[in-house]
Structures are given as C-alpha cells and as structure tokens.
Amino acid sequence: MAAIDCGTNSIRLLVADLPDPSAGPEALLVDLTRRMEIVRLGQGVDRTGRLAPEAIERTRVALAAYAAELRELGAERVRMCATSASRDASNAADFRAMVEQTLGVAPEVVSGDEEARLSFTGAVRGLPADAEAPYLVVDIGGGSTEFVVGSRDLTVDAAISVDIGCVRMTERHLAGDPPTAAEIGAAEADIAAAVDRALAVVPGREAATLVGLAGSVTTVVAIAEGLTGYEPERIHHARVSYDEVAKVTGDLLSMTREQRLAIPVMHPGRADVIGAGALVLRVIMERAGMPSVVASEHDILDGIAWSLLG
CATH class of the missing domain: 3.30.420.150 (Exopolyphosphatase. Domain 2)
Structure with missing residues (x-):
C-alpha cells in the first residue's frame, strides 16, 4: 500500500506492507520506504488565496519521482491526501488535474476533522x-x-x-x-x-x-x-x-x-x-x-x- 501526504510545506510518501486485519491494534506497518520533499505548496496562499504556479510545479516534480518509485515497488493501492493549502486555494482544480495526470489517482482534499x-x-x-x-x-x-x-x-x-x-x-x-x-x-x-x-x-x-x-x-x-x-x-x-x-x-x-x-x-x-x-x-x-x-x-x-x- 502507498500513502502520500501533501501538506502546505512538504509532500511525503510511505510504501508499506499492512498486517493482517485480524492482527489487532498492536500490529505495526512494515515500511518499505519513507520519503519527504519540501515543496512549499502553500507558498503565499494565506495572502493570495491561490496556489502559485511554481509551487504546483515543484510538487509535480516530487510527485513524478514518487510515482516512479510506486511502480518499482509494485504498490497495489494508493491513497493521496492533500491538506491545508489545497483546502484554501481558489485554483485547487489546477492542482487536482496535475496530480491525476502525474500519479494516476485523484487527490483527496480531506477535511480538517478527517x-x-x-x-x-x-x-x-x-x-x-x-x-x-x-x-x-x-x-x-x-x-x-x-x-x-x-x-x-x-x-x-x-x-x-x-x-x-x-x-x-x-x-x-x-x-x-x-x-x-x-x-x-x-x-x-x-x-x-x-x-x-x-x-x-x-x-x-x-x-x-x-x-x-x-x-x-x-x-x-x-x-x-x-x-x-x-x-x-x-x-x-x-x-x-x-x-x-x-x-x-x-x-x-x-x-x-x-x-x-x-x-x-x-x-x-x-x-x-x-x-x-x-x-x-x-x-x-x-x-x-x-x-x-x-x-x-x-x-x-x-x-x-x-x-x-x-
């Protein structure tokens, strides 16, 4: 399984084997890789209400590298969650289109509660x-x-x-x-x-x-x-x-x-x-x-x- 967390400052990847569902709450993930890149997707969002084009491009470059690693490791399922910067931006559709094209799955802009x-x-x-x-x-x-x-x-x-x-x-x-x-x-x-x-x-x-x-x-x-x-x-x-x-x-x-x-x-x-x-x-x-x-x-x-x- 692959998890991607795209936040305001960084984008991170975890590829891991999950335990059997019956293993109970003490079971742990078996990490295959963890990666982090600082892309500053939220650059200027507090002031402008928009994602900067250069910030979207930095995120695309990091995401393309992650996508290649997912293919190499044979990830069976992928979930990408995008957080604060993507919730706030008026041009979030541009970000979503980039992710779908680069990763092949749509990002989920999760609520603050989720x-x-x-x-x-x-x-x-x-x-x-x-x-x-x-x-x-x-x-x-x-x-x-x-x-x-x-x-x-x-x-x-x-x-x-x-x-x-x-x-x-x-x-x-x-x-x-x-x-x-x-x-x-x-x-x-x-x-x-x-x-x-x-x-x-x-x-x-x-x-x-x-x-x-x-x-x-x-x-x-x-x-x-x-x-x-x-x-x-x-x-x-x-x-x-x-x-x-x-x-x-x-x-x-x-x-x-x-x-x-x-x-x-x-x-x-x-x-x-x-x-x-x-x-x-x-x-x-x-x-x-x-x-x-x-x-x-x-x-x-x-x-x-x-x-x-x-």
Whole structure:
C-alpha cells in the first residue's frame, strides 16, 4: 500500500506492507520506504488565496519521482491526501488535474476533522506503555494544526483543525531575520487565541500525555536531544520537557536563517519556518498545561496507510 501526504510545506510518501486485519491494534506497518520533499505548496496562499504556479510545479516534480518509485515497488493501492493549502486555494482544480495526470489517482482534499483523525490513528498505534492515556495529539503543519483527544484503542473523543501552521505564521508575522520582539509577540498572540479556541472544543487540558507530530516537533526534539544528525529512531517517542521546548524556541527565534541552517538536524527547507513551528508547540504546551511532549515520527502518513486496511 502507498500513502502520500501533501501538506502546505512538504509532500511525503510511505510504501508499506499492512498486517493482517485480524492482527489487532498492536500490529505495526512494515515500511518499505519513507520519503519527504519540501515543496512549499502553500507558498503565499494565506495572502493570495491561490496556489502559485511554481509551487504546483515543484510538487509535480516530487510527485513524478514518487510515482516512479510506486511502480518499482509494485504498490497495489494508493491513497493521496492533500491538506491545508489545497483546502484554501481558489485554483485547487489546477492542482487536482496535475496530480491525476502525474500519479494516476485523484487527490483527496480531506477535511480538517478527517485530517485530525488520520493523524491520531498514525500516532497512537505503537505508543510505549508508559505513555498514559488519554492523549492530546497535535499535528503542527505548514498551514494548520490539528488537535485530537482520544484513547489507546483509537477512539477519538474530539478533534478540530485551526489555521495556525509554521508557514502561515511565518508569512503572516515573522518577516525579520531574525524576527523582532514585536513580530514574535504578534505571532504568539495569534497562536494563543487559536489554541484557546481549539481547547474550548477539544478537552486537551484533561489529557495525560501530549503527543506531537510533524517536522516542527521532531526538529525541536532533535535539537533538544543534542543530536548531531537527524536520527528518526532516537526522535521517535522521545519525551522533552516544556523548559527544553521553551529554550529551543527562544534560541531559534533569536537566530538568523543562516544560523538555523547551520544546526546539524535542520532540513534546509524548514530553516525559514521552524521558529514559528516551535512557537506553536510552546504555546500549545503552555495553554494546555502540558509539562512535556512525546514526539512521534508516525503521523497522518501512517494513518492514511492504515485507512487502506481491510
């Protein structure tokens, strides 16, 4: 099975063998390949309401490479989900036509609620025993952040998607290099208002464990852990305290883009937006009263793959 997640900042591929449907909730995917490219599909969408032609072309190039890999690996079923940038764009039909021509299947522009549920399924399967339920799962993307509360048996109690993401907040507020105190304050106020709206719908303050997903979270955790290279196996299920997240966030927001690029674990395509992503995580932890976050390398991409089971 092949899952493709096309978000505001990145496009990712997972090809995996699924377990037998009778294997139960503890069964895991058998990965054949995982790939990620930063294509910034959501470039300028918050301002223009349209997908930029050059962003669609960057996505096409990445998708063509993925399609070739799918053919080589013999994927039997493919599901591609497109998220925040595609929901917001007035020219989404151009994007859809490109995907159908390049991949041979239509993209599903999933709702924020469906995005949240897929993220929860991907994140919660395989959590260690010391990660106590109920869980607040937050998926910090480029254009939006999903909040989901649920239990270990994959039951979702509540979910919501709000328009705070690392690309959207950077484009909206953080123009300076490094951003000014006023820019950071405006971004923090915007994020806090959205987080409070989300927590009024999703009972995140009642959760026992915060699970953080996507590149902003895993990059912050990798920095906090002092890794000299990006090591998914060390990041996956690592637990980092609020104080560590706050320190990394402050450091990132005080750096220039060039200084962030020099961090060993930094993906070049994330260096300009990681400060905003870290700030979203820090504010969520503050507003939800969470003393720590457990990072997961498994997220909506895994949820998309699991949705093909059966």
